Amino acid sequence: MANKKHRKKALKSRQVKQKKKLAIENYCIDDHVLCAYCLTPLHFTKFTLDHFLPKAFFNCSPGHGERRLAHHNNNLVISCELCNEIKSDRQPEEFILTSRKKGILPDQPLQIYSIDKTLLLSIE
Numbered sequence: 001m002a003n004k005k006h007r008k009k010a011l012k013s014r015q016v017k018q019k020k021k022l023a024i025e026n027y028c029i030d031d032h033v034l035c036a037y038c039l040t041p042l043h044f045t046k047f048t049l050d051h052f053l054p055k056a057f058f059n060c061s062p063g064h065g066e067r068r069l070a071h072h073n074n075n076l077v078i079s080c081e082l083c084n085e086i087k088s089d090r091q092p093e094e095f096i097l098t099s100r101k102k103g104i105l106p107d108q109p110l111q112i113y114s115i116d117k118t119l120l121l122s123i124e
């Protein structure tokens, strides 16, 4: 049982590595990627993958397959640790608009792309 758990964990970290590699391939310029929310340049070894639509959103949807959609490349965006933490399991629009009001995020036009280059959100 413990062995199975271990294998599952190893598989997950391998998948995360592959997803980060894809993000780097698509977005890395001069060793840096940009946080999708605050646009801070992050060294390519120092970024997180944020679930654009929160995992909780998929968990409450019916059907078993739905949950896996949360981890699809088209629901993952490059994020700094801080944005990822503040956003937590909120919807992206809510996070962006409230963070703008608080001055945490810059008030400027924003286009958010997933790690596989799908346009997810465009805000003026």
Ligand SMILES: [Zn+2]
Residues within 6 Å of the ligand: 035, 036, 037, 038, 039, 040, 079, 080, 081, 082, 083, 084
């Ligand atoms: Zn950020």
